[in-house]
Amino acid sequence: MEIKAIQATDELWNQAIQYANNCSWKAGPFLAKKMLNNDFSDWERVFIAVEGVNLMGYCSLVETDCIPDVSYTPYISHVFVGEEYRGKRISEHMIKAALAYAKNIGFSKVYLVSGEKGLYEKYGFTKIDDKKDYWGNEEQIFCINT
Template identity: 35%
Template sequence: MITLKTLTPASSLWTTAATQIGAISWSAGPHLAQVMTTVTWQPWERVIYATDGDRFVGCCALLANDIVPATDYTPFISTVYVDPTYRQRGISLKLVQTAEQAAVAADITGLYIVTRHVGLYEHLDYQLVDQQDDQFGRPSRILYKALNKNHSFTNSDNLTKKQ
């Protein structure tokens, strides 16, 4: 059974999660693991950690900053990852929705996602607001979704670009 846990640096699973996330073959995993172990986290920042029993199967993070360095956009859902053997089961959707719920609980009214994919997050009501190169020089899309406390995370939201 897939279990999602919302972690902070004070969580007992933090070090284990950082180690497992750091072992992901996708370069974003080691980057997030480094952030987990070397950066001071804001009180509302979180890692959403998915497991199947003791096996790590996926993650994402709710962060103040992501890989687009010259922007005033904040906060972000970052590093959405699902182990290839667990894909096509809706886990990434659950990871993002759990991060959205953590954001709502922290009184965050909107979230950004940096991606190079087209169509992956739009079905979750994220809308394109900008395009910029990320810190690696890759062209990236910046998507935004407005949140509210009564949001069901399945209905369309109106776009409000953060100023």
């Protein structure tokens, strides 16, 4: 398995769009649309886990996420691993790659929004806040030092 940071000029970009658009998670098509429209700043990236020609999962490092009116940035967002690949710590590898990239470009902290309890803490994230997202759902905001 390999983790790749991709942007619109990369050969796997369109394959990643299709994968995100057709995944079982409701946020996948949102990321696919963002990718299709190339709605990314110059430093934002999508990270994909690939093995051979198979995409196994993705996440992104972006300036903002689904929580309005907060100053936290950047975020690891859209963390997804295909059902057939779960239990192999793929999300951990993608998150570590995104954190290393964030540190390399000068960020000392990275944030993550999730309703999951106990998942991201095991990767070293600390819960710092509870906020409502754009749709009114209560979400947790986590932080980690890079």
